[in-house]
Amino acid sequence: MRFSCNGCGKCCHDHHVPLTLSEARDWAADGGTLIVLVEAVLEDGSGLPAGQQEHVFKRSLAVRCGQTRAHLAITFAAFNQGACRNLQSDMRCGIYERRPLVCRIYPMEINPHIPLRAENKDCPPEVWQAGPELIVGNQLVDAELAELIERSRQADRDEIAAKAAICERLGIHTSALKGDGFTAYLPQREAFLAALDEVLAAGEVAPQADWSLHVSNDALAKQLEETGAMIAALLNENCAFISLRVA
Template sequence: MDNAGAVKFACVGCGACCRGRFVPLTRDEAFAWLARGGDVAILLEAFLLEPARSHEPRYAHDSGRAGVGRSGSADLNVIAIFAGVAQPQCPNLGVDSLCAIYAERPLVCRIYPMEINPFIPLNPSAKDCPPQSWGRADSDVLIATDHRVNPEFAALIEASREADRRDAASKLSICQDLGYSVAGWKGNGLTLYLPERQRLVEAFSAATQRPVVVSQWTVQVQGRALEDSLQRRGIRLNDTASEHVFVPAGQ
């Protein structure tokens, strides 16, 4: 491995990455998070189902994480992100800022600070880690070099991506059982649901006992021009109150 553009990292145990965020989880990790007494949020985004674009790397990546839905007269890809609530901090973070479930921590925590999305480059300045985390000391871990990822991290990243693909349809089935049917539009925003813990546990169980079906969705967006564009495509926009919150892109 060439050391050109090497990035080295050493966790200093500050706990910054464990506070004030939602932690993306696989389906099994979400169930384990609930079992430990934590809360899980569900974030939803949709985009057009366009099989003719399946050769495009970005579309292939995004659609691989999605289940199929229907809105009005349009077929959609719908991505459901199950995320552990770490607000104001992760429930597994101890008073010493150390992880109480370190050996069983989620994949995204094992991968951090690397990016799971292949189209987002690693940018140390965009991370919450303090400057002393990034260095070139012999004790630091070489996590990337010459735009290539350390093999250990690469294996974890691929495991996370595979879980996204494997879990996509069953996550939508869980949403269907919960009655969640409003999604944001990719690149514009997401809808955020915060289900009661026991209700979500029951939905996990119910989703394993019935076949996955194509669910009906409405879409919520920000901006009149986008609303008009989606309506021209036959997509049904949300016009009723729901228990979700709309989160604009970039927030």
């Protein structure tokens, strides 16, 4: 597989860009809006995709959820509806030198269980036929790109406890079940920055709250309740449920 970006700017539209903690801080401090996306698997394996145990558990944090435990994965992302706030009229990035890690990695996947498929990406067909080799066999050719992907994965693992503590300070403690959807929150910018700075100043952080799950249907809610999980309605006005179920 070859690849040569043509700078069309399509990937800078309508993508919520996952951010590391320091990137999320910069994004909010610059005046950008953040979205918080939460999903979890349960102690008994509910929600866990086959073969992904190591990946999912490494980047998650175990918290109380009723009589069981939920392993939370939390994404802080730039909230991009339409063009990214940093995209200039010539389709160049206005913060190119300090653009987020994920912007440097696209169109590669971060999740090692998701193979790169050109048809799932925004890039036009011709960019996959030109330029240097990107993947040979199953191997990524560019060592620098491989290092960026690894850095992004490591940040996911290192920062999950701090993200959960920030969520708890913002009153966020309802998650979706992985594979069923995400709970999505749009925190107020100043409150987000205050919570982030408080958590970073505190250093070591441990989850305090009882987390609950919001799911897409009653049958699933009943099934999870039988495992001891706490099920909740969405009560927070800044919270939405993004379903992954096909209607």
